[in-house]
Amino acid sequence: MRVLVVEDERRMAAALQRGLQAEGFAVDLAHDGEQGLHMARVGDYDVVVLDIMLPRLSGYNVCKQLRAEENWVPILMLSAKDGEYDMADGLDLGADDYLTKPFSYVVLVARLRALLRRDAGRRPAVxxxxxxxxxxxxxxxxxxxxxxxxxxxxxxxxxxxxxxxxxxxxxxxxxxxxxxxxxxxxxxxxxxxxxxxxxxxxxxxxxxxxxxxxxxxxxxxxxx
Amino acid sequence: MRVLVVEDERRMAAALQRGLQAEGFAVDLAHDGEQGLHMARVGDYDVVVLDIMLPRLSGYNVCKQLRAEENWVPILMLSAKDGEYDMADGLDLGADDYLTKPFSYVVLVARLRALLRRDAGRRPAVxxxxxxxxxxxxxxxxxxxxxxxxxxxxxxxxxxxxxxxxxxxxxxxxxxxxxxxxxxxxxxxxxxxxxxxxxxxxxxxxxxxxxxxxxxxxxxxxxx
DNA sequence: CCTCGACCACCAGAACTCTCATGGCGTGGA
DNA sequence: TCCACGCCATGAGAGTTCTGGTGGTCGAGG
The missing domain is CATH 1.10.10.10 (Winged helix-like DNA-binding domain superfamily/Winged helix DNA-binding domain)
Structure with a gap:
């Protein structure tokens, strides 16, 4: 399974990469929104983990852009620490699930697997x-x-x-x-x-x- | 992997069986010490989960007996709730690891896997x-x-x-x-x-x- | 030598989790 | 009907975990 992680904070990105690789995922990293958007377009990933707070182009806009291009790759959004962006808006833009920081590593993997199991583009259950x-x-x-x-x-x-x-x-x-x-x-x-x-x-x-x-x-x- | 669970409390035994089966183990149950000893002798298990407090023959004695017969199947002991038996004695009798109740299901599985990975008969690390x-x-x-x-x-x-x-x-x-x-x-x-x-x-x-x-x-x- | 910023130590207090003891309530049997 | 027993509800309180704030310490650079 191929995962794209779009996250600017180096430590966080490295931790995600290590953790997900240990679970058997193939992990690519992007460090800003533009790079992330580009890689998501051409990389054929099974799922994208997308931070909201990103340099150059927010995760927010990456998601919006991808959906506008009819790219329905499953997207798991990571919330900002502050309440600047509302996750609900992220969902409205076409994200498939979201996690609010701080989150558990176990929960992240469980959500990723759930996303991979079901049809892309569906909303997370409430x-x-x-x-x-x-x-x-x-x-x-x-x-x-x-x-x-x-x-x-x-x-x-x-x-x-x-x-x-x-x-x-x-x-x-x-x-x-x-x-x-x-x-x-x-x-x-x-x-x-x-x-x-x-x-x-x-x-x-x-x-x-x-x-x-x-x-x-x-x-x-x-x-x- | 074949696991023998020797546990008299029905609920506990059923929970262990369900949980371990969900992890992909083949699980057999014994409900008292004598039955457990017999099954461990003839059943060719990869690991035995052995409660201490058992009717007819204590887990304690089951372990002792098996080792006396030079049966080195890895044994994970479950402690009694009260302090009647000391787990250290269990180790002296040849158990490979022990867990004290109440214990987490995740921890149990991790310990079992650790037991299966290493040579049988070795003491747990201190x-x-x-x-x-x-x-x-x-x-x-x-x-x-x-x-x-x-x-x-x-x-x-x-x-x-x-x-x-x-x-x-x-x-x-x-x-x-x-x-x-x-x-x-x-x-x-x-x-x-x-x-x-x-x-x-x-x-x-x-x-x-x-x-x-x-x-x-x-x-x-x-x-x- | 002094200043400054980053990193760390530690106190205080709040929130959360769990245990224990007591009492209520339902159910089944005399 | 009444009693006895087991199951459940709940208050009280202790232990644990975490957060926020304050102040100390280290190292770099002026």
């Missing part, structure tokens, strides 16, 4: 259950129009429950996937379910996160 | 630098004979530095490997280096963990 929405890339949750602030662990738990909404999910499944650990006190799940309810249900008079006694929990898709 | 020793499996650190208590993050940082002792390790390398993240504030490394110094150097009048200005840090192998 999970929903009733009027509850969760955007894994932007790390944002809303109940209706109202944003909800979650800690990392709460977010991971909700994401897992939303991916399996309307199913009954056992505590041991949750521990495996959200905590990645065997033989941990299941009470920690109960505690975090409690935290979530206080944030996504109680303030809205809902009861979407239901207990199924003896079996686990279910996140109701109809909003509870 | 890292050392001067009179500083670190046992990754038992999660224990000593300065000379004196045990040192570390938090998980401190331990991970020290482990990485010890694996590369006498080398200069840059902050970005540390962030990548210990924090698994790009573009995080490097100050967090400085803070944790400070914590480590207060635990492994200052109380012993040492200076093993050295700053290399502009380059990173070095853990001196001669004890500083």
């Amino acid at each position: 999970l929903s259950a009733g009027d509850l929405t969760l955007d894994p890339a932007r790390r944002r949750v809303q109940r209706g129009e109202e944003p909800v602030e979650l800690t990392p662990r709460e977010f991971a738990l909700l994401e897992y429950l939303m991916r399996r909404h309307d199913e009954v999910v056992s505590k041991s499944e949750i521990l495996e996937h959200v905590w990645d650990t065997f033989d941990t006190d299941p009470n920690v799940v109960e505690v975090y379910v409690g935290y979530l309810r206080r944030k996504i249900d109680a303030p809205f008079g809902r009861g979407a996160l239901q207990t199924v006694r003896g079996a686990g929990y279910r996140l109701a898709g109809d909003g509870g | 890292l050392s630098a001067g009179d500083l020793t670190l046992d990754p499996a038992r999660r224990r650190v000593q300065r000379g004979e004196e045990p040192v208590e570390l938090t998980p993050r401190e331990f991970a940082l020290l482990e990485y530095l010890m694996r590369r002792h006498d080398e200069v390790v840059s902050k970005s390398e540390i962030l990548e490997h210990v924090w698994d993240t790009f573009d995080t504030d490097p100050n967090v490394v400085e803070v944790y280096v400070g914590y480590l110094r207060r635990k492994i150097d200052a109380p012993f009048g040492r200076g093993a963990l050295q700053t290399v200005r502009g380059a990173g840090y070095r853990l001196a192998g001669d004890g500083g």
